[in-house]
Amino acid sequence: MTTVFVPLDAAALSMGADEVADAIINEASKRKLDVRVVRNGSRGMLYLEPLVEVETSKGRIAYGPVTVKDVPSLFDSDFLDGKDHKLGHGLTEEIPYFKNQERLTFARCGITDPFSIEDYRKHGGYDGLTKALAMKPIDIVTEVTTSGLRGRGGAGFPTGIKWKTVHDIAADQKYVACNADEGDSGTFADRMLMEGDPFCLIEGMTIAAVAGGATKGYIYVRSEYPHSVHNLRQAIEIARAANWLGDNIQGSGYSFDLFVRMGAGAYVCGEETSMLESLEGKRGLVRYKPPIPAIEGLFGKPTIINNVMSFAAVPIILAKGGEFYKNYGIGRSRGTLAFQITGNIKQGGLVEKAFGVTTRQLIEDWGGGTYSGRPVRAVQIGGPLGAYLPESKFDVPMDYEEFAKVDAMVGHGGLVVFDDTVDMAKMARFAMEFCAIESCGKCTPCRIGSTRGVEVMDRIIADVDRERNIELLEDLCETMTDGSLCALGGLTPYPVRSALRGFPEDFHKPAPNKFLADAAE
Amino acid sequence: MAKKVGRSPKGDTKPEITPTTPVQIAAAAICARHGNKPDELLEIFHEMQHDLGYVPEETLPIIAKALNRSRAEIYGVLTFYHEFHRHPVGKHVVKICRAEACQSMGTDELCQHAESKLNVPLGGTTADGAVTIEQVFCLGNCALSPAVMVGEKLYGRVDPKRFDEIIAGLEKEAAE
Numbered sequence: 001m002t003t004v005f006v007p008l009d010a011a012a013l014s015m016g017a018d019e020v021a022d023a024i025i026n027e028a029s030k031r032k033l034d035v036r037v038v039r040n041g042s043r044g045m046l047y048l049e050p051l052v053e054v055e056t057s058k059g060r061i062a063y064g065p066v067t068v069k070d071v072p073s074l075f076d077s078d079f080l081d082g083k084d085h086k087l088g089h090g091l092t093e094e095i096p097y098f099k100n101q102e103r104l105t106f107a108r109c110g111i112t113d114p115f116s117i118e119d120y121r122k123h124g125g126y127d128g129l130t131k132a133l134a135m136k137p138i139d140i141v142t143e144v145t146t147s148g149l150r151g152r153g154g155a156g157f158p159t160g161i162k163w164k165t166v167h168d169i170a171a172d173q174k175y176v177a178c179n180a181d182e183g184d185s186g187t188f189a190d191r192m193l194m195e196g197d198p199f200c201l202i203e204g205m206t207i208a209a210v211a212g213g214a215t216k217g218y219i220y221v222r223s224e225y226p227h228s229v230h231n232l233r234q235a236i237e238i239a240r241a242a243n244w245l246g247d248n249i250q251g252s253g254y255s256f257d258l259f260v261r262m263g264a265g266a267y268v269c270g271e272e273t274s275m276l277e278s279l280e281g282k283r284g285l286v287r288y289k290p291p292i293p294a295i296e297g298l299f300g301k302p303t304i305i306n307n308v309m310s311f312a313a314v315p316i317i318l319a320k321g322g323e324f325y326k327n328y329g330i331g332r333s334r335g336t337l338a339f340q341i342t343g344n345i346k347q348g349g350l351v352e353k354a355f356g357v358t359t360r361q362l363i364e365d366w367g368g369g370t371y372s373g374r375p376v377r378a379v380q381i382g383g384p385l386g387a388y389l390p391e392s393k394f395d396v397p398m399d400y401e402e403f404a405k406v407d408a409m410v411g412h413g414g415l416v417v418f419d420d421t422v423d424m425a426k427m428a429r430f431a432m433e434f435c436a437i438e439s440c441g442k443c444t445p446c447r448i449g450s451t452r453g454v455e456v457m458d459r460i461i462a463d464v465d466r467e468r469n470i471e472l473l474e475d476l477c478e479t480m481t482d483g484s485l486c487a488l489g490g491l492t493p494y495p496v497r498s499a500l501r502g503f504p505e506d507f508h509k510p511a512p513n514k515f516l517a518d519a520a521e
Numbered sequence: 522m523a524k525k526v527g528r529s530p531k532g533d534t535k536p537e538i539t540p541t542t543p544v545q546i547a548a549a550a551i552c553a554r555h556g557n558k559p560d561e562l563l564e565i566f567h568e569m570q571h572d573l574g575y576v577p578e579e580t581l582p583i584i585a586k587a588l589n590r591s592r593a594e595i596y597g598v599l600t601f602y603h604e605f606h607r608h609p610v611g612k613h614v615v616k617i618c619r620a621e622a623c624q625s626m627g628t629d630e631l632c633q634h635a636e637s638k639l640n641v642p643l644g645g646t647t648a649d650g651a652v653t654i655e656q657v658f659c660l661g662n663c664a665l666s667p668a669v670m671v672g673e674k675l676y677g678r679v680d681p682k683r684f685d686e687i688i689a690g691l692e693k694e695a696a697e
Contacts, residue, residue: 010661010662010675011661011662011664011665011675011677013674013675014662014665014668014675014676014677015665015677015678046664046665047664047665049665049677182659182661183658183659184659185620185621185622185623185658185659185663186620186621186622186663187659187661187663188661188662188663188664191661223567223604224616224657224659224660224661224670225661226673227673227675261563261564262563262564262567263563263602263604264563264566264567264602264603264604264605265602265603265604265605265657266601266602266603266604267658278563279560280559280560281558281559281560281561281562281563281588281598282562282594282598283597283598283601284601284602299560340663340664341664342622342663342664342666343621343622343625343626343663343666344625344626344666345664348663348664348665349664350664371626380621384620384621384658414663416621416622416625416663417625418625419625422625427621427624430621430624434620434658437658438658440601
C-alpha cells in the first residue's frame with residue numbers, strides 16, 4: 001500500500017485540494033492500485049498548493065501545484081513510486097524553501113495527520129506536557145521565562161512574566177484564553193497551525209493551565225476560519241477521549257478543559273480585553289487597563305491570554321528546555337518567528353526562521369520576487385497597523401527592538417508585498433478607512449479620528465490645500481497615537497505616517513480629476 | 522409585535538413574553554440548547570444565522586428573556602459584529618477580501634467586476650435573491666490572494682475569470 005498526502009489546510013482547499021484528493025482515490029481504484037490518502041496539514045509552501053506527497057523508501061516526494069487534470073498523468077508517470085513528473089520537486093525536505101527554515105513551532109505541521117494522537121506522540125508531541133506535569137508550576141513558569149519567549153501576537157510582552165502574575169495570585173477560578181482572532185492581513189500562521197497541528201496548541205494551553213493553576217480554557221477563533229474551528233473542536237474531542245484534556249490528566253491530578261468560541265467578524269476583538277468582552281457574550285468594547293487581564297480577566301478572574309503562536313511555542317520549550325529555545329534569535333528577540341510572505345509575491349508561504357533574518361532575504365530568497373514580475377516597491381510588516389517599508393529598509397534584521405528604531409514593528413510576522421503599481425496615498429487612506437470601520441467606538445481619537453483621517457486623505461489626494469492638510473494629518477496621527485485606548489487607534493498612524501515618510505511623492509501627485517477635488521472640498 | 526413586548530403604558534405590569542412565531546420558537550430552542558447562558562450569545566446568533574440566514578428582529582426579545590439580559594444589550598451585541606445579518610440575505614453569501622494583501626493582487630478591480638457582473642453594490646443581494654456579495658477584511662489566505670469565500674468554501678487566486686466560474690457554479694447548483 002502506498003500512502004499519499006493531500007493537505008486539508010484551508011489554503012490548499014482554496015486551490016482545490018479536496019477535489020484532487022477525490023481524483024486520486026478514484027484514479028487509484030480505477031487502476032486497481034492500493035492507495036491510502038492521508039489528509040495532512042500544509043507544509044507552508046503555499047505557492048505549491050495543493051502539494052501532494054508520496055511516501056517512498058527514500059522519503060516523501062513532493063508534487064505541486066496539482067490540479068484534478070494532472071492526476072491521470074501523475075499515475076501515468078508512476079508518481080506512486082516517486083518517479084519524475086513535470087510537477088515533481090523531489091524530496092519535500094530537500095526543497096530549499098523548506099530545508100532552509102528552522103522549524104520549531106511548525107516542526108510537525110504538514111508531516112502528521114492532524115487528528116492522530118499516535119502521530120503526534122511519535123513526533124515528540126506531549127513530551128513537553130509530560131515533563132510539565134512532573135514539575136512544580138513555578139518551575140514551568142521559570143522555564144518559559146528562561147526561553148525568552150515574547151508574545152507572538154504582536155506586542156512582544158514576555159510570556160513568562162504574564163504567566164508568573166497569574167501563578168502568584170490566589171483565586172477560586174482561573175482561566176487560559178487563546179487569542180486566535182488572527183485578523184491582520186498578511187497573516188495565516190495561526191490558522192495553519194490550528195488546522196495542521198491542533199494538538200500543539202492544545203498542549204501549549206494545557207501547560208499554561210498547569211503553570212497558572214487554571215482549570216478552564218477558551219480558544220477564541222475568528223468566524224472567517226471555519227476550518228480551524230472544525231479541526232480544533234475535533235482535536236479537542238480526541239484529546240479528551242485520550243485523557244489529555246479533562247479531569248485528572250494522565251493521572252497527574254491536574255484537570256483542564258478547553259472550549260472553542262467563534263468571533264463574528266470584528267477586527268478589534270483581537271485586542272485582548274475586547275476579546276474577553278466578546279467571550280463573555282458582549283459587544284467587543286475595549287476595557288480600560290489596569291486592571292490587567294492577568295489579575296482581572298475573563299469573568300473577572302485571573303486569565304492567561306496569549307496568541308496561538310505563543311502557546312504553540314511552549315511545548316518544545318518544555319520538551320527541550322528554555323535554553324534550547326533561547327539559542328535561536330538575536331538581541332532580546334529569542335527563538336523563532338513564523339514569517340508569512342504574502343501579497344504580490346511569487347512564492348508565498350510560511351517561513352519559520354530565527355529572529356535576525358531580513359525582509360530582503362524573505363522576499364527575495366524565499367519569495368522569489370513579486371508575482372507580477374514587477375519591482376517590489378513597499379512591504380507592509382505586522383498587519384494593517386504595521387509600517388510600510390521602502391526598499392531602503394529591507395535590510396533591517398527582524399528583531400522587535402531593531403524594528404522599533406525605524407518606526408516599524410515585527411508584529412505577528414506577516415509581510416505584505418506590493419509592486420511598483422501601488423499608490424501609497426491610497427494605502428494610507430485605506431488604513432484610516434479600515435480603522436473607521438473596525439473601531440469599537442469607545443474612545444474618541446479612534447472613533448472620530450479615523451473618519452476625519454479618511455476625509456483629510458481625500459483632500460490630500462484631490463490636491464485641496466495639500467500642504468495644510470498634510471500638516472493636519474500629522475496632527476491627527478499624533479492625537480490618535482497619544483490618545484487612543486488600544487492599539488487599533490494607537491497604531492493606525494503607523495501605516496499612514498510610514499507611507500507619508502517613505503513615499504512622499506505619492507502624496508504630491510496631480511489630483512485624479514477636478515470632480516474629486518470639488519467633492520472633497 | 523412591539524405592543525406585546527413593550528412595557529405597558531402604566532408601567533405596573535409587564536406583559537408575558539412568550540415565543541409565538543416559528544422563528545421565535547426556534548430562537549428559544551437554540552437558547553435552551555446553550556443553557557440560556559449569556560456568554561454564549563455569539564454562539565446563539567451564529568446558530569440562528571446558520572439555520573435562518575439572518576437574525577430576525579422579532580427574536581431579540583425572546584433571546585433577551587432567555588438569557589436574562591436587556592433587549593438593548595442583545596441588540597447592541599447583534600449590531601456590533603459585522604458577521605451577523607439583521608435582514609434576509611441571498612441564498613449564497615460571497616465574501617470578497619478587501620484587505621491589504623488582496624489589494625496588492627487587485628481585489629479593487631475584482632470588487633468592481635463583481636459589482637458590475639451581479640449588478641449590485643458590495644453588501645447587496647441580487648434581484649433573484651441568489652447571491653449576496655460582501656466585503657470582508659482578511660480570510661487568512663494572503664499568500665494566494667485575492668481570496669473569496671462562499672459559505673464555508675474558500676477560494677484562492679480569484680481573478681475576474683475565476684470569479685465568474687464560481688458564480689456560474691452557484692447558478693448551476695441552484696438550477697439542479
